Amino acid sequence: MHTLRPALLTDHYELTMVSAALRDGTAHRRCVFEVFSRRLPAGRRYGVVAGTARLVDLIREFRFDQADIDFLRRTGVVDEQGADWLSGYRFTGDVDGYAEGELFFPGSPILTVSGSFAECVVLETLVLSVLNHDCAVAAAAARMVTAARGRALIEMGARRAHEEAAVAAARAAYLAGFRFTSNLAAGQRYGIPTAGTAAHAFTLLHDDERAAFASQVATLGRETTLLVDTYDISQGIRTAIEVAGPELRAIRIDSGDLAVIAQQSRELLDSLGATETKIIVSGDLDEYAIAALAAEPVDMYGAGTAVVTGSGAPTAGLVYKLVEVEGRPVVKRSEQKATIGGRKVAVRRHKPTGTAIEEIVVPQGVPDRRPNDRLLQRSYVVDGESMELPKLDESREHLRQCLISIPWEGLKLSAGDPAIPVTVVPAE
Template sequence: MLNSARQGHASVLLTDHYEYTMAAASLADGTADRRCVFEVFARRLPSGRRYGVVAGIGRLLERLHGFCFEQDDVDYLRDAGVVDERTADWLADYRFTGDIDCYAEGDLYFPGSPILTVSGTFAECVLLETLILSILNHDSAIASAAARMVTAARGRPIIEMGSRRTHEESAVAAARAAYLAGFASTSNLAAGRAYGIPTSGTAAHAFTLLHADEPAAFASQVAMLGHETTLLVDTYDISQGIRNAIDAAGPGLRAIRIDSGDLYVMTQQSRDQLNSLGANDTAIVVSGDLDEYSIAALAAAPVDMYGAGTAVVTGSGAPTANLVYKLVEVEGRPVVKRSENKATVGGRKTAVRRHKPTGTVVEEVVASQGTPDPMPGDRALQTRVVEAGEPVADLPSLTDSRSLLREQLIAIPWEGLKLSPGDPTVPVIMR
């Protein structure tokens, strides 16, 4: 298995040891079948963030569909002493038979938003904790950071090119989350194939260094890809690089890329130089450790496209969304942990977002064990996606999720789009 071209571990083992121990103990003492409700929510947003973006729901539902046990999975758990015989037998027949309700991918969330609700028996629900949180914590962290970069870019496209800075499989999920948040394309081919995301690429410094000189490298690239390519002009000297680029491709060259130096100054100089060479339509792509702040700082520079890498795939300072999965209801009775600094509200929650007549969001209203009193302009935030273990709705496409996010970022109070540290822009009112 380890030496096959495709790797990846069994979904059922992407799980913490204690979930199996708890399931085993509940099977032994008769509590395993109690009807439970677990909820995913954030106690707080990453420091200074004004909103979070829900992402990963589509990936999660695919993974959950494959959450069943092969014989060797059960054997491992029994032989390693994680579960007893009774539990091993139960696992062999395991299939999630409960319900899942959740916010749509691309919607916003705030502290306390009941992003995802899992209901079913204790034992079947408890096993899903780690997988659900891993996917939602990672993907939401990336999408939340990416959305800020998209806002900062003010309509200019951004290419996601951070695969090399994160775990090889995270890179694929990160490309998906960034695209969902409004990025234009990705460099990651697995993401292109798995999710239909446009892929794009330019050239690396290695390609120039491989050749006798820069003109030879550019000539080769243009011969292969035509003038609809992007030439990387900063391997030696940017000004000479631009002359070489236009010599090789003509003034119809699609784009140049600059990956180093003071991008504000270099792009001004490069724009002037390109125009003087008649290459007025040749675009300028910039990259090099860009985050939302450096993108915003280039708003007045003649940049046509950004490439973002490290910052987006690592969540720009917030690599996890810190979502939690908490038991809130047992057999219809609200439950809550009492320790002072992690107070949560018990009971199954129902959430709506409340709007002014203009369409601007006022607040999110969350009711425990009931529904918020309806008001004109309310939007229900949760949809049932799994019922009795089966998918009940076609999931929105990534394109739908992109549109939803774009609409929601227009609907929140404008302060929500500021990059500066601030409070969550929409209050969550617990009723």
């Protein structure tokens, strides 16, 4: 099976623009493109930057091999001049942006790509594909982490997503604070702790529930998690403790009224002497369902579909727009889709206590820095060379600190204004 290289994970019109720009001589004009959102998804008060490190790796690999060039010639996507240019493509420009794990708001210039028009415009689809997906997943996952109030979460959505998107989603969820993933590819690629034990199929395979539990404990020991809702939950719990003893690490419940069942299960476990056995719940959980279980005796949540689909917002709504040509600001003026020209610099303004109060964005200038301001942009690629990037665990901690810094109203799950305003000020 042929695997597409990053260069063909793009849109037809990007290459036709390159061909036309090469023909008329504008392809090599120095340009600046910016990634930002005009608005947050409905009900959201912040976005989360995720996927930037993945994107930098893909830009490094962005090449057109001979098979790619032959396909583009054969189908008439590019002319000979365009084909020749693409065959030698290497990104030689700069990429700057917000750190992974940084919060963003409408108008935040989260990524800046600068270089020649041709080398930057062909990256548009790749940039937006990565960031729109990963940012959407990370924002949904961050809301779930907040709703969980310190209880652990495991991401288990691989069966509800494209196979590669599932790996990216696991990474974004871990960045947002999930503790485990069920996805082994994510564990291998990114060092994310993996977890999982058995599905209902394993119980149904055996002659009865006791035999299934005995087999699992014999293989994995008492530190395993037994799935107790294949038949009758109460009897499943009793059987689990009879087989594994009160030292059983955890039970998992995947169906029913989880609030009521969690209470009843905790009471039953305690009555059986299994006071330290944890309760894990799963089954179409999103941030609202998790929040509704906050007062119940639940120790860990398993979330799948809602995580990998952005919990109702499967894209972050990011756009990639040209804002500067040869040092000259350019502006799109169409109604509802206007842009602000010029390369932007952004800082996050804080109270002395550390609470974020405002984001300041300056086009074509430098913000008036105050003592508690934090510069938001950093270099990812300089003259085509990738810079050293933070480790995933460092980005995870960065997001945790960012969420602590915003006003508490910004963490509410209810609809409302962005957690902090973004102010665009004129350049000095």
